[in-house]
Amino acid sequence: MLTFIQAVILGLVQGITEWVPVSSKTQVSLVYLKLFNGDPSLLIPILLYVHVGTVLAALIYFRREVTELVLNFLRKPADFRSQAEGKTGFLFTALLFTGIVGVPLLILEKKFFPDLTGGLLFALMGAGLLLTGFLLLKQSGKKERGREEAGWKDGILTGALQGLSVLPGVSRSGTSTTGLIWRGFDSESSFHLSFLLSIPTVVVAELIFYVGGELASFPVSDGLMLAGSSFVFGYLTIDALLKIVRRMNIAYVALALGLIIMAAGLLSAG
Numbered sequence: 001m002l003t004f005i006q007a008v009i010l011g012l013v014q015g016i017t018e019w020v021p022v023s024s025k026t027q028v029s030l031v032y033l034k035l036f037n038g039d040p041s042l043l044i045p046i047l048l049y050v051h052v053g054t055v056l057a058a059l060i061y062f063r064r065e066v067t068e069l070v071l072n073f074l075r076k077p078a079d080f081r082s083q084a085e086g087k088t089g090f091l092f093t094a095l096l097f098t099g100i101v102g103v104p105l106l107i108l109e110k111k112f113f114p115d116l117t118g119g120l121l122f123a124l125m126g127a128g129l130l131l132t133g134f135l136l137l138k139q140s141g142k143k144e145r146g147r148e149e150a151g152w153k154d155g156i157l158t159g160a161l162q163g164l165s166v167l168p169g170v171s172r173s174g175t176s177t178t179g180l181i182w183r184g185f186d187s188e189s190s191f192h193l194s195f196l197l198s199i200p201t202v203v204v205a206e207l208i209f210y211v212g213g214e215l216a217s218f219p220v221s222d223g224l225m226l227a228g229s230s231f232v233f234g235y236l237t238i239d240a241l242l243k244i245v246r247r248m249n250i251a252y253v254a255l256a257l258g259l260i261i262m263a264a265g266l267l268s269a270g
Helices: 004-017 024-035 040-061 063-075 080-084 087-111 119-138 152-166 172-182 187-210 213-217 220-245 250-269
Strands: none
Touching: 004 024, 004 040, 004 220, 024 040, 040 063, 040 187, 040 220, 063 087, 063 187, 080 087, 087 152, 087 187, 119 152, 119 172, 119 250, 152 172, 152 187, 172 187, 172 250, 187 220, 187 250
């Protein structure tokens, strides 16, 4: 059903947009439906397979960190205080609040407001990030937080904002990175934690919303091409972005993200 070139292009789009502040599902859908004149009934399995690829990319890229988190949890599963104050607590709380905000929004959108989009909301978030960037420029001496300082309190805002990404046009990476910047993390840590959070978030979302009968009629060979392509481009993009933001002042990162998010939000709203 898909040519090799189409699978590579869709994987490229997913591999890049999963990590930058534009909605990956929106971009992949537009390319498939508008550029390739694709069958709308096949969109869900296509989105599933390309997301599988980027989840695997994040899992491989952060394999040491993920292994360490799992082993630490298994060593002291009942030590709730210790777990809550570390990255395990951050990931769990962020995932919980993503569901608290995202599931009701998704139900409202599907049942009562089928034309609801989050474009204007996303644009407002971008404006807030621009303001944050300007404030950070004036607070050049302020100490920024590193990713090892993440805890359950950081997961509340990050997860609540990430829950907004169930709305069309709203980016998961854009919302979660925004939340982390607002929590005072430095450039690299904000992106690093956002990418790490994508692993449990996307896995749970795939299991709840995508996996179903739609996969039965979709060729496995096409699915493997999509997943393989998004894995390669996703892995390369993670590495490139982290290297770039590692050298950037958080204020300039906030300003750049704010501009991108505002533009993406306004275009989606329009």
